[in-house]
Amino acid sequence: MAGIRQVVVIGAGPAGAATAARLHRRGVRDVLVLDRARFPRDKPCGGGLTGRAADALAELGLRLTVPRVASALARVRFGAHEHAVGLDRPVAIVRRLDFDASLVEQVRQxxxxVRTGARVEALDVRCDAVALRLESGEELAARIVVGADGVGSLVRKRLCGTHRIAPHRLFVQEVAAQRADTAMLYDFTPMREGLRGYLWAFPLADGRTNVGLMHYPSVRQDGPGLRRLLQAGLARHGIEAPMRDARGWPAWGYQPRAPVAAPRLLTVGDAAGxxxxxxxxxxxxLEHGCIAGDAAARALADSDFRFADYRRLLRRAVVGRELSLDRWLAARLYQAGPGWQRWAGVALADPGILRLYAARVAGTEVLADRKLRLLRALAWRWAQWHGRRTGPDAAAP
Ligand SMILES: Cc1cc2nc3c(=O)[nH]c(=O)nc-3n(C[C@H](O)[C@H](O)[C@H](O)COP(=O)(O)OP(=O)(O)OC[C@H]3O[C@@H](n4cnc5c(N)ncnc54)[C@H](O)[C@@H]3O)c2cc1C
Incomplete structure (x- = not known):
């Protein structure tokens, strides 16, 4: 085995690229990024970069250089009601094939x-280093290993053992669709047919449209069922999408108490939730990458590789507080029975709630800091809906 590297990052997606860029900013020069794929590589994704993503890129010294559509309008739909919400800063919609390759290139510069075509097969934490074995048979060692290896993360498996939670499921495909404008569509109507999530349609730079849906695992839905919901939902918007190209993908929802670190090991991005x-x-x-880069640089400076406070750092940072709030909101919205869902339809029509959420998407507000205002608005809508005992179509303004 060759000499011990300071940091090995497994995965060169946004989380891995961000961690490497941050480590570089912190003066750590002996960093090796490994990815099993060769770039440009695709990743099933809606490709929506919010204002928070733009801020994180700027903080990391990374630039958005790839073709994109700047969308300053979201259409939020539930049933017959659609609400147009303006965004102070547009969401940039990119193709991951381009975006991830451009991040890798910038990190290389x-x-x-960054070594591609290098799959890590196994890791073993020892007292002075982590030993890594690649698929090629090569062996490496590092003082710290960062698991930026996505949803199937080896590092996550090591931290969480066999304890498994049900994953979210996301389906996505591109369609050649005519569209009148560059608005993003978020449609929660399929919740009435069993979806626990929403359907999206995002404009792409070449005139095509990225369509997909997300399903929260509170209700079991199989792949064919979710594809049917996606196809039927898109048909309501006049979008024809033969589902043979729809790609499904699991994802783990963030859990503030789940292990995200251990001595010499950190997780970031999808590996952390x-x-x-x-x-x-x-x-x-990208935000996890900043925190992990700082934590790893500190550990190297102090020769303290326990990462005992990393979970708390992730949880208390803006990213962790926002994820915790959304976890709570998701449980209310997606685990609820039909009565609550009608209320959710009413809440989704509240201009104040939509403005607050839009400010978060734009990156101008931290919603977790406006929790009280959000909860008041939700409670008010609840009282209104409960008093009238009507559905969203009648109660929406
Ligand atoms: C259908 C869908 C739509 C989505 N839409 C959006 C959206 O619109 N906006 C948004 O913000 N997010 C969206 N997401 C989520 C987003 O795609 C992920 O959160 C994001 O890709 C996480 O980045 P990451 O770097 O953690 O993981 P990834 O991008 O998955 O990168 C992980 C990398 O690790 C590599 N790797 C894995 N295992 C190994 C190994 N053993 N050895 C070496 N390399 C390895 C992989 O090759 C990969 O390159 C969507 C997700 C899905 C599934």
């Missing part, structure tokens, strides 16, 4: 070594 309400994770991955 910093001087970071995504947003349970929306299924989004690019901004999360």
């Amino acid at each position: 910093l001087g970071v070594e 995504i947003d349970a309400l929306t299924g989004e994770g690019i901004a999360v991955a």
